[in-house]
Amino acid sequence: MPPSKNESIIEVKNLAARFDDNIVFENVNFQVRKGEILVVVGESGCGKSTLLKIMIGLHKPYAGSVFFQGMDIVRADEDQLQAYRQNIGVLFQSSALFSSMRLRENIALPLQEYTDLDAAMIDSIIRMKLAMVNLAGYENHYPSELSGGMKKRAGIARAIALDPLVLFFDELSAGLDPVTAVELDDLIIKTNEALGTTMVIVTHELESICNIAHRVVMLDKSARGIIASGTPQELKEKSKDPRVRSFFLRQMPEA
């Protein structure tokens, strides 16, 4: 689905994060438009995962706000956060599937908790979601019986169980071989196009970024914030910042 030109679904305003006295980033401002795939990139330690954890309401920032449909989730109470979390899905770096449960039970968990659907409908939804991620027939498998790529896809099936408005991915293709990573990229694009789900992806895989991103936000450790944003093409071809060029062209910055 092409991103909406104006309508933003998430707005990050003057966000700052610190660990003790160490500033991770400050004055971070950007918007996530409805239906777009926004990729957050940057070197290790620049605060990508911290930013993601603040956006999903797991961490509190040092300062600033994150607005979702007008509600500031940084200042939201527990009930509001719970309502927010029903509208988002998250795929963690390790997939975070519950190892003691079959895939069926992993996906059924949010459906049983947040809807009053009957068992037959829940079963149909589980099968549909698994088919969407090319895992039809795997509902009785345990996570330990799956490969790394399959675990990621199962994680996506669980994340989209409630048809969330926004999906967050932490290090989408970390630890996957290039072929599986490309398959996962295709799945992301297909899900975005079919369901119109807005996606925020944290990664540093250049190929993934170029394949899937509608827009890129680049964080930098030394700048302690955003140094560039735009389409991958714009950043790759037009940016004059040596850090951005080095990232996209995978070469050392000019001395």
Added chain:
Amino acid sequence: MEIGKDWSKSYKISSTAKDRRLSIYLSGNFSIKNLNDFTVSIRDLAEKQKPAEINMDFSDVSYLDSAAALSLMQIQKYFKAQNIKSSFVNLTGEAKRIFSVIDEQTLTKKSCKTEKRPDSFFVQIGDAFIQLMRDFIEVVEFVGELLTALLYTLLNPRSLRVKDVLFYMKRAGVDGLPIVGLISVLIGLIIAFMSFLQLKQVGANIYVPSLVSFAMVKELGPIMTAILVAGRSGSAFAAEIGTMVVNEEVDALKIMGFDPIRFLAVPKVIAMIIVVPILTIYADFFGVIGGLIVGVTGLDLTAHTYLTQSLKTIKVFDIITSLIKAAVFAALIAGIGCQRGFKVRSGAQDVGKYTTSAVVSAIFLIVVADSIFAVTLYYLR
């Protein structure tokens, strides 16, 4: 689609009927959150009108998610089963895309792994017995490997990771001092109080100190200390090694040429063999103190009399055998804790299972070993 929105009011369904042909107009938001509501509304409409043909018009649908789309497809299937012709008309681009990703065939596709039916009672008993035998063989194998590793360490003392031994001595010993002390005082108090209630009837209060010190040094001191250490350290060893197995740290050790048993188990076993006897002496002492509190406050004995009576009963032989017992218990706790840790294969559930098993097995082995000691020492004396 806002947070906290009342989804039951976010859609509208209207209809027109003509010549047994029912047109249903859907408008608004259709999602997993109002799926039950709109499904019932549409089915009710069809039941009332009894049409031969139904058209569902999507032109005013502003939001449709995959669960709602799936539900509408199932309604269509339901109509088909009722011999009602049905079709979706004026689908928006978004709706078309969502319907296109739902593959009806996969909804009824047989799972590629069928759930195993539970075995019969006798098969389960047989399996449990085989499992028990396997477990026994594994423990024997592990004991063999552990003894080899200990012998190697004895012959090559430099190979011992002294830093690790000191660390586990602190963890199992020093960190356990408060709880072992507290429990021992309470046990001493209880024995003194209970024996006082009985012995006062025959005017034999003077034997309370002997009973407390005899029970503490010979049995309760070593056993209580061992049970506490099994709960604290045996479980910790199993969880620590189990987590290392899950994280492939044990595989990494093997690849780097280290023997995991020598690297991980030996320091723990040696630390425990050193520290548990010391903890046992400490527990004996606090047990006697517990009895002393009752003796001085309840039996009108002086502290001097109480301690003299206590010391009269305790023989050097008893203390030595108590220490030997404690060392054997320590080896059993550490050994079984490490063995259970190495048995973990995958996941948090396995770690939990084998941690529990480490504690239960350790307590069982402690009691078995204590019974053997009781009989052997009886004949030795």
